[in-house]
Amino acid sequence: MLLQASAIKAGYGPTLIVDDVSLRIEPGEIVCVLGRNGMGKTTLLKSLLGLIKRTGGTVQIAGRAVDGWPAHRIARLGVGYAPQERAVFHELTVGDNLRLCLSRGVDGSALASVLDTFPVLAGKLGQQAGSLSGGEQKILVLAEAILGSPGLVVLDEVVEGVQPSIVNRFIEVIRTVNQRSGSAFLIVEQNIGFALKLASRFLVMKGGRIVDEGPTQEGTRTAVERHFIL
Numbered sequence: 001m002l003l004q005a006s007a008i009k010a011g012y013g014p015t016l017i018v019d020d021v022s023l024r025i026e027p028g029e030i031v032c033v034l035g036r037n038g039m040g041k042t043t044l045l046k047s048l049l050g051l052i053k054r055t056g057g058t059v060q061i062a063g064r065a066v067d068g069w070p071a072h073r074i075a076r077l078g079v080g081y082a083p084q085e086r087a088v089f090h091e092l093t094v095g096d097n098l099r100l101c102l103s104r105g106v107d108g109s110a111l112a113s114v115l116d117t118f119p120v121l122a123g124k125l126g127q128q129a130g131s132l133s134g135g136e137q138k139i140l141v142l143a144e145a146i147l148g149s150p151g152l153v154v155l156d157e158v159v160e161g162v163q164p165s166i167v168n169r170f171i172e173v174i175r176t177v178n179q180r181s182g183s184a185f186l187i188v189e190q191n192i193g194f195a196l197k198l199a200s201r202f203l204v205m206k207g208g209r210i211v212d213e214g215p216t217q218e219g220t221r222t223a224v225e226r227h228f229i230l
């Protein structure tokens with residue numbers, strides 16, 4: 001098992017947001033977590049990655065119990081993360097944003113490979129990341145997450161605000177990284193079509209809990225969409 005999370009509870013101050021969520025990911029597997037706004041998806045990811053404190057449950061990643069570990073130590077186990085809020089360093093150039101990832105043990109050839117994948121970034125290496133368009137920032141955030149093909153890549157609404165042709169490109173890139181390097185993906189999405197094209201297993205979150213889960217198959221989309229109706 002690459003990731004095993006059991007009975008996770010997390011929230012902000014006294015407010016419990018994620019309540020008793022369990023999740024497992026096998027090496028090389030693509031799993032998606034779907035759910036409407038405010039259902040606790042981002043909070044779940046942050047609690048798995050050591051970015052907010054859990055109030056209950058346990059997490060194992062790559063065979064290590066990571067409870068209490070800071071986020072940078074978890075990242076060094078081989079976890080790439082694309083945060084929802086386009087967390088790029090605005091004042092730094094595109095090139096420097098990418099080079100910062102070298103500190104998590106990624107080498108120069110990985111950088112060359114990601115620039116090959118996203119030529120739009122290669123053409124803007126000297127531009128301040130904060131001046132990239134919204135969609136270009138999403139490309140940068142995805143590029144950073146897959147840099148070095150980590151064992152686990154966590155994507156939080158990576159296609160939000162991205163035009164359809166680039167969404168299709170993201171699908172190709174994610175499939176290629178998954179198939180060539182065996183990276184597993186945990187994909188959190190509102191875009192059900194995008195997520196279900198990639199994932200072999202889905203979970204639906206509602207009110208901080210998992211209300212539905214299973215393998216993706218014919219009929220999954222209709223079943224999932226039912227959970228999105230208010």
Ligand SMILES: Nc1ncnc2c1ncn2[C@@H]1O[C@H](COP(=O)(O)OP(=O)(O)OP(=O)(O)O)[C@@H](O)[C@H]1O
Pocket residue numbers: 012017035036037038039040041042043044084190
């Ligand atoms: N820093 C915070 N402090 C207090 N409450 C927060 C904080 N961040 C999120 N919340 C609350 O936690 C709940 C879940 O938010 P979360 O961001 O996890 O949802 P989400 O499922 O990712 O939604 P979206 O699809 O809109 O990204 C929301 O009610 C939100 O207002």
Ligand SMILES: [Mg+2]
Pocket residue numbers: 041042043084156157
């Ligand atoms: Mg979110």
